Structures are given as structure tokens and as C-alpha cells.
Amino acid sequence: MDSRLTTDELVARTGETADRLLRWRELGLLARDVEGTDWRADDFDRVRLIQYAERRGVVADEIAAARETQGDVLGRYVTMSRGPRTRRITALDSAARRADLDQRVALRVWSAAGRRDEPDLDDDDVATLRNVRSALATGLPEEAVLQLVRVYADALGRVAEAECRLFHYYVHDRLKSEGLAGAELVAATDAAAERLFAMIEPAIVYFHRKAWARALRDDMILHLVDEGGAAPSSAPGEEQISILFVDLAQFTPLTEVMGDATAAEVVDRFSDIVRDAASRHEGRVLKQIGDAFMLVFRDAAEAVACALETDRLAALEHEFPALRFGVHSGRALYREGDYVGASVNVAARVLDAAERHQVLVTAAVRDQASDVSELTFRLLEVRALKGMAEPVELYEVQRSTERPARAVDPVCGMQLDVGRARARLRWHDRELMFCSDNCLRQFVATPERYRIGS
Ligand SMILES: [Zn+2]
Secondary structure (H helix, E strand, C coil): CCCCECHHHHHHHHCCCHHHHHHHHHCCCCCCCCCCCCECCCHHHHHHHHHHHHHCCCCHHHHHHHHHHHCCHHHHHHHHHCCCCCCCCECHHHHHHHCCCCHHHHHHHHHHCCCCCCCCECHHHHHHHHHHHHHHHCCCCHHHHHHHHHHHHHHHHHHHHHHHHHHHHHHHHHHHHCCCCHHHHHHHHHHHHHHHHHHHHHHHHHHHHHHHHHHHHHHHHHHHHHHCCCCCCCCCCEEEEEEEEEEECCHHHHHHHHCHHHHHHHHHHHHHHHHHHHHHCCCEEEEEECCEEEEEECCHHHHHHHHHHHHHHHHHCCCEECEEEEEEEEEEEEECCEEECHHHHHHHHHHHHCCCCCEEEEHHHHHHHCCCCCCEEEEEEEECCCCCCCCEEEEEEECCCCCCCEEECCCCCEEEEHHHCCEEEEECCEEEEECCHHHHHHHHHCHHHCCCCC
């Protein structure tokens, strides 16, 4: 696409009418400096962006209006989003042919990558389809290749989105709130973007290398265990793991009373605590859903130790909610960087059964961790868990160490350092403590809504 395009070519490639293209040129959205009927190479990308904007409800006139205050928005996105210019645009079927890859497989790869909305493939895409063909030729089955494609697309999609959003909220919006506007705001944003964007790809390579080294270390253990004569798994990717779920015991009331911003700040602190404890106990944070974390461990005793460590670290915090924990060990299938199977569901149900500060485990965990002398398990009950056919024996892990004295704010559930509570109230011969005047006021207004713990 180095050369210019004729109107017919641009119409054919974009599906737009010549009239609409000419109108966009009049609005200044496409190149004006071209003589006759030719169009510039990047007009193709500009048309795609206008089409995308229109699908999102922003019409061409609005983009043209934005030019007045923000400059050439389209041009900036074309420049920033296009890597090296390797632009020979093809459709998926011809790209698959060029890569010598089966059409059906190419379509599945394109779906797995989440790019069915992008009909234009360029040389980079063809090279990637060739890589897929090479991977298949080494003997990696199609299902495994597709899993890998999904992991790349999801993980790096999240990376790219975070880069753009965080830049927008913390750089662009801040410059705006400092009073910059118009050309000045554009210039300041662009200058910051240029410096930051230069760091992105080196950072991705760096973090991938570090994670790769950790994954290899874990893989080495898999080899050592396999060579030790363990029975081969019946399904590919089946592994023996211990799963720990942890969440904040009273997150919903906390969010309601304290608001989203405070709740998000609590989750950030919680995230740091969980990651800190996981790295000390050979665990990996697999995912986070709101205020709940799922972690995996090779060793059941480490999973329990990690739960206790997380609870200990959280107890040291002032103004922090109580945590609860559920641990289960069993076999699960490794899929797309995640684990799937009944064992995962059991662990999640064990968490549901836990009260504040409780570390609940199943008999499988107790059996595997029972030789650790610091750990003692108390049989709580044999309980029917939601969705489980058989009742499950639940054990509470007993702690040897005392938790620091903490008062609990009855409104938001935050645990308070007794000396640092911001509000107090004498209530039926008790002294209640609150994190804020706001919680105190809420309590006084409707005391019957809140349960006062012992
Ligand atoms: Zn409170």
C-alpha cells in the first residue's frame, strides 16, 4: 500500500460509496492534498477508523468537529497503532493461502484471537499464520495451538488495554484537569505518550522473560516428578494441584458504605498482600474476580501456609476487612493458563462455607498437609455443599499465633487498630468503634441493621 489508491480500489477495499469518501475528504478526515481522483495510502486506515467510530455511535461530523480542538485525531491513531509498514492488505482466505494454512484452521485461529471484526490482514498477520502452520508441523495439535492463541490474545489484550486506559486516566485527564486545552493539551499528551510508548515493548519482553524463567522452573519439577514413576495422566494437562480461594468477608456492605473508590483501594491493598504471601509460598495467583482471588499450589501444606500468612499480613493492616479462605486439593485440567474441573468447584464451595478469618480445608488437604507439625486441623462438620452430590468433610485450620487486637466497625466491617479508631460510641454497656464519622452516623440512624459481634 505504498502507492496511491484509485477511488475504485478504495471503494472495493472499504465497502464505502465514492460519495461518502468524497464527503469525508471535504470534512478534512481524509487527505486533501492529493490531486485528481487518487487517495493516499493511509486513507484506507482512516476510513476503517471512521467506520469503527460510526459503529460506536460517533459520526463523521463529530470527528470533524473534534479536529478543531484536538487536531488530527485519526492521523494520530493511524500513526500510533500501525507498527512497521508492512501493508499488503488481504482477506483471510487469501492470507491463509499465502501462509499455506488450511482455511478452516485459519478461521479458527482468527476467532481464537478475537479478531473476527477485523477483515483486513497484512503481512504480519500472514507471517503469524505461517507460524501457526509451523507449530502444527512440529506435532502440536490444533487444540493446543488454539489454546495458546487465546492466551496470547487475552493476556496481551489486557496489557494493551491497561496501557491505553491508564495513560488516558492518569496522564491525559490529569493534564486536562491542570487546565490544558486545545493544541496545548494535544502537544503535552503526545509528548508524554511518545516517551511512555517507547518503554512498552521492552517491558513486555522483560516481563515475559522473567515469567518464562519461573514457568521453566516449574516445568523442571514436572519432569522430575514424572521421571519418578508417577502414573501418567489419563487426559492431557491433568495435574495434581491445591487450590486456594480467598476473599474479603464483608465486601458488599463495605462497598455500599464506603463507595467504589475506597473499595477499589482496599482491593489494591488486598492484591498486594495476596501476591506477597503467594510468592513466599510457591504459589501463583491465577485470577482475580472482584474481591476474590484464586491461587494454585503444587503442595497442599504451602497452600494452607499461604492462607495463614495472608491472614497474618491482613491483620497487621489498620482499617482492613476480615478475610476468609477455602482450600481443596485434587486433580484438575490445565486449560489456557487456567484450571478446569470439579476440584476447582469444590475449592470455591469451601470458601463459600467459611466465616470471617476461617481457613477451611477438605479432607484431601488435611491428609496431604498433616505431617506439617505447626498445622492442626479441627473437624467442623460433614456438610452438603451447594452443587455437590456428596457431603464434604470440612476442617478448620487452627492457628498457633494470636492475631493483634482489632475492633470491628459494625457498619463497614473494617477491622480497626483499637488505638486509631476515628469514632467511638457507648452502646448498651459496650464501646463500639468506627472507621469514620460516616459509619458512626449510619449506625446511629439505623442501629437495628447492624450485627454487633462479641
Ligand atoms: Zn466504617
